[in-house]
Amino acid sequence: MPAFPTALPAARTPDPMDAPVLRWGVLGTGWIAERFVRSVQRHTRQRFTAVASRDATRAKDFAGRHGIPASHGSYEDLVAATDVDVVYVATEHTAHLACARLALEAGKHTLVEKPLALNAAQASEIAELAAERGLFCAEALWTFFLPKFDVVRQILDSRALGDIHTVQAEYGEHFTAGHRILRADLAGGPLLDLGTYPLSLATWILGSPAEVMAQGQPHPAGVNGQTSAILRDADGNQAVVHTTLFSDTPTTATIAGTHATLSLPGPFYQPGDLVLTAFGGGTQLTYTEPRTAHDALHFEAAEVARCITAGHLQTLLRPLADSVTSLRAMDEIRGLCGITFPGEAPADGGRR
Template identity: 70%
Template sequence: MTPGSTAVPALPSPRTPDPLAAPALNWGVLGTGWIAERFIGSVRRHTRQRFAAVASRGAARAEEFAVRHDITRAYGSYEELVADGSVDVVYVATEHTAHLTCARLALEAGKHVLVEKPLGINAAQAAEIARLASDRGLFCAEALWTFFLPRFDVVRQVLDSGMLGEVRSVLADMGEYFDPAGGHRILRADLAGGPLLDLGTYPVSLATWVLGRAETVQSSGVQHPAGVNGQVGAVLNTERGGQAVLHTTLFGDTPTTATVAGTEGTLHLPGPFYHPGDVLFTPTGGGTPRTYTEPRTAHEGLHFEATEVARCIKNGQLETPLRPLADSIATMRVMDEIRHRCGIDFPGE
């Protein structure tokens, strides 16, 4: 340190175990889309986990994906994959409307399961998956990768330590532009499109995690020309006086930042707040800020959820404390209420 300079105090270090130390399991993947590509890539580069099989609704697509990702077995149906005796755990990476069906298939076949977020398209589906996993004595988790990142373990420690005092406010935003002519599934009403399940899950889950159960939910939405909801703003209030102001949109790229404010200090998560990145703490009324810094590696951080799953399964745990199923269901209940107030219905409801 140079003479006269002052080191900025650091926040706690993450307690995240070494991903390479996690026991290696054989994974089967249901779905061959964007998130499956990135999950497999990140897990392969940073862990000892193995990908034994992949399935799609068509054999040709599954085979092409398997060749590209050096996966031994490719199946043209989800039923075939969950019957594969070499598969220890199934990662459900299908469209949202198939999460319940695929999770049920895997659990009924005796497979542990990691279901891509959201756990279901509504709280009833999420609760059904959780009940089935419990009844079968199998591990189940929602792959909401943010909660498994080292960055969020720092946030977890700050919250648990009481550094913020009484936490009263959460501000969070998640917006991304989608071209109406692009044909993305987020613009398809038949696939439960709109920003809420894909993007809004992040701010809503942060708010429900930090503040607890929402006593009241107010929301307003704007329709998208593609026939789905295009934008939602929501205010959540808790019985103890906590409030969250949340926003998600398909109409433009927004800052995607988050702030958690308490009586003793404020945490700021620079955007994208749900990715790997920094944590900034500012004491109330002045004082020296404290920081935690990590590389902004984006979706390269997906492997942390895989190794947490592997550790839990080997330890005989049916859930992960980093994202308990009750938290996933609580998030879905709030999103159900947001949709109800905006008049947003999903297929089959």
């Protein structure tokens, strides 16, 4: 087993400014679209050539704020545009499948905001359509594109942790009345918005679980309010994940092995620190990067541009199979808790 390292590796993430320039179209004009476009424009040479909303006025206003030349009052018009190379789907969760399908069927490379879809079946459909059309497709789960997570990747590959037996990760955030996360018709509740982060970390480290145990608690708004789950792999190693809408939590993560422990202070899924600690409270090594929050969304756009230009249909940083695996685990959790999303058959009586 390798000895405890004397230093942490440097991130290998290429300079986003060096990524080949593609022409982007944006479906949706909400909170995440605003931050994605702003970050990409600040830190890359990518070009946004069009934006679309089902409300033409919203699309025009968004285009004006961000200097985008064209705005469309329909998604169909945008995906038909000849000056769009890649489509970024930033619509509500319930529209991800339809919008991804629309873009791919129009021959456009596609980046879908997380979660890729509502469930594993929908995610598999997107993956299969992209492969069939020979187009790039990925889930915009920005965490895995951050320099910090390239350092995590190298630590794991070096086996500095030894054998990993435990993963712990959580994300809690309080929301006020009226927020879309409290709307059942938009697949509300914490799992898709918040729970995606701890769950995707757990399945990335331990793989598809052999067994899932879970408990949920309803929210007065009629959605799931919080969920806790234990995921066990075939060797008995365990991940404990939790997500809640009731409270703000530290939002930390821990990956623990037989030689060392890797701690990711909150919010673990954003740019920031990580700490590698040898057993027995001994040597500690710390990696630090600026806490730029969502201003780091540009890293995923740069990776997409590099992959498409190189002819790759997926990114190794977040393969579609990983997205499907995470959603399949989430499907199991929801089944145990009776959580259903729009268009699905009731699970266990439809309890939230």
